[in-house]
Amino acid sequence: MEGSSVTLTCNSDAQSAVNYTWYKKNQTLLNKEPQLVFSSIQSSDSGEFYCSAENELGKKTSPYININVKHRPNLPSVSVSPSEIVEGSSVTLTCSSDANPAANYTWYKENEWSPKASGQIFTITDIRAEHSGNYYCVVQDTTGHYNSTLHLIVVGGKSLLIMNIIRLTLVVLMLIPLFVISLCLRMKKTRSLKTELNEPVEMIEMRETIDNMNPVI
CATH class of the missing domain: 2.60.40.10 (Immunoglobulins)
Incomplete structure (x- = not known):
């Protein structure tokens, strides 16, 4: 069970001193002791483990031992x-x-x-x-x-239709101010352009008027 203490022990019969190493499958070594101790084992510790025993005469590896850590359900x-x-x-x-x-x-x-x-x-x-x-x-x-x-x-179907109408209305209400602002800017730009075009014509008319008032000698 998750949270319990678990000890794995590796033994080998040899006449000279043996060095022990613990591994987890597909991972690096865990320790170099005869025992591998989990003081509070977790679900993530589940898997296959093995040990090796080695001295100057050679090395032997144990079969895999499978640890399946049981735990209560998490909050769903x-x-x-x-x-x-x-x-x-x-x-x-x-x-x-x-x-x-x-x-x-x-x-x-x-x-x-x-x-x-x-x-x-x-x-x-x-x-x-x-x-x-x-x-x-x-x-x-x-x-x-x-x-x-x-x-x-x-x-409901009618409620959904009403919701869609409300959404469309809100979108339209949001777009109206933008349309008005855009229209005002266009009108302002058009008036400014007309003013610039009319100024030379007014100057020409004033000159013609002055020439007509001054008699030619």
Whole structure:
């Protein structure tokens, strides 16, 4: 069990002194002692181990010994797919927890005593508004049980249409100020351009007027 103390001991019959080395499969050596001690073994320590015995006459390697560290389930995580639930669609609830040995999964709806489903995956086909509410997944093994909750909100067809209309309205309201600003800038630019084009014409007209007032001698 996870958290317990575990000792692996390597022995070899030899007439001269033997040096011992402990290894984990596919990893480097762990120590150079006859014993490999785990004072508080963890699930990550699971795997295959072996030792070697060596002296001046040669080296021998032991068979593998497998360590399978059992541990209670972790707090389960729950998820729902799709995230936006529309009435009449199919919805999948998923529950997962790391446990050794494998745990049992059961789905419940809040305020209902009978289970809705067993297993990690709970699928609701043709979901309706009355399916809305809190669902929780219970993970259980010989050491105890744990649960996590998620909340489902089922959106009806009319409600979804209203939501989409509201979203479209909000987008339009956001775009109107930008359109007005853009229009004002265009009008301002057009007026400025007209003013620049009209100035030379006005100067020519003034000159012609002055010439007409002065008689030619």
